[in-house]
Amino acid sequence: MDKGYLLLEDGERFEGILIGDDDLSTGEVVFNTSMTGYQEILTDPSYAGQIMTFCYPLIGNYGVNHLDDESQNVHVSGVIISDLCSKPNHYASFQTFADYLKNEGVPCLAGVDTRELVKKIRNNGTMKGVITKNPASFSSFNDLSLFDTSLVPQVSTNVVKTYEGNGPHVALIDYGYKKSILNALLEEGCKVTVMPYCTTYLQICQYNPDGVLLSNGPGDPTALSKWLPEIKSITKKYPTLGICLGHQLIALAYGANTDQLPFGHRGGNHPIKEIETGKVWITSQNHGYVVTEQSINDDEFMITYKNVNDQSIEGLKHRKYPIESVQFHPEAHPGPIDTYPIFKQFLQNINQTGEMTYAYAKEYS
Numbered sequence: 001m002d003k004g005y006l007l008l009e010d011g012e013r014f015e016g017i018l019i020g021d022d023d024l025s026t027g028e029v030v031f032n033t034s035m036t037g038y039q040e041i042l043t044d045p046s047y048a049g050q051i052m053t054f055c056y057p058l059i060g061n062y063g064v065n066h067l068d069d070e071s072q073n074v075h076v077s078g079v080i081i082s083d084l085c086s087k088p089n090h091y092a093s094f095q096t097f098a099d100y101l102k103n104e105g106v107p108c109l110a111g112v113d114t115r116e117l118v119k120k121i122r123n124n125g126t127m128k129g130v131i132t133k134n135p136a137s138f139s140s141f142n143d144l145s146l147f148d149t150s151l152v153p154q155v156s157t158n159v160v161k162t163y164e165g166n167g168p169h170v171a172l173i174d175y176g177y178k179k180s181i182l183n184a185l186l187e188e189g190c191k192v193t194v195m196p197y198c199t200t201y202l203q204i205c206q207y208n209p210d211g212v213l214l215s216n217g218p219g220d221p222t223a224l225s226k227w228l229p230e231i232k233s234i235t236k237k238y239p240t241l242g243i244c245l246g247h248q249l250i251a252l253a254y255g256a257n258t259d260q261l262p263f264g265h266r267g268g269n270h271p272i273k274e275i276e277t278g279k280v281w282i283t284s285q286n287h288g289y290v291v292t293e294q295s296i297n298d299d300e301f302m303i304t305y306k307n308v309n310d311q312s313i314e315g316l317k318h319r320k321y322p323i324e325s326v327q328f329h330p331e332a333h334p335g336p337i338d339t340y341p342i343f344k345q346f347l348q349n350i351n352q353t354g355e356m357t358y359a360y361a362k363e364y365s
């Protein structure tokens, strides 16, 4: 088996065994603390451009199945693990973790002291990294072409697709949506039209939805600045729910700012507090950016949830219009489903305020 290396931007190097694909992999090195759900994590398009370090020490023990994919491909650019299980045991498993990554063309470094690596990221923040078989051949972290920043166009669909249902019609704007978000809407009986990230307000109107969901997605939300006026117009007309990147885009569209967290929130045990009730929910999270509290216009938006660990903003609600957004993932997969009712709340918003929304829109324009 070949040796491989993780080279970090600050010059430190971690050694391991190279499994999966043996090509060069570049990305932002991040970590996820979830104890299960590696397949969902690998296939979540929000992780595009990132090298994922799994904190849980044993990976691959239940293999890979046909149910857990959150999209059609693995989106992480590389994987770092401690112990690899090569003899998985699960009735639904059809492939090993290593073969799966090889087929998907994604390099993985196994046998790494992930505790040391994670401690380093926690202390110094996320940084760029490279997985390679041949460290001498890697030239420079300054070669920006290796670290792509236009990630959403790469993961979003370019065709409009409708899933039939008898309930309200939701336009799901695809910045890199997770299948579980679509499934949650379909389970609630919605008709769902998935639309590309670059869909304009007028294009959405042609489909006449009852509500709009702005999905999760990879990268820095400010990379989508060009689309903010469209997003603002959409939210002024339709009841809107934003999830993760979608939440950040709503905040940006209304003039707030986003900032980068030191090492992100990625895991299945992030506590958030509902400001109105004081209740704490445990959530699934995966984000590196966050809406800055001071930048939120208090007259327009109220903060609905805050992170219990670092007090960062976890949710916003417009004071007048049916616009809500959450930084965490109510669809879970992987992680707890405590906040799944957010989807039901969204549908209530659609049903109760559908008529009013049009009145608001008139008044607003």
Ligand SMILES: NC(=O)CC[C@H](N)C(=O)O
Pocket: 046, 215, 216, 217, 218, 219, 220, 221, 243, 244, 245, 246, 286, 287, 288, 289, 290
């Ligand atoms: N899951 C997401 O939508 C992630 C949002 C954004 N890319 C971030 O890292 O903050």
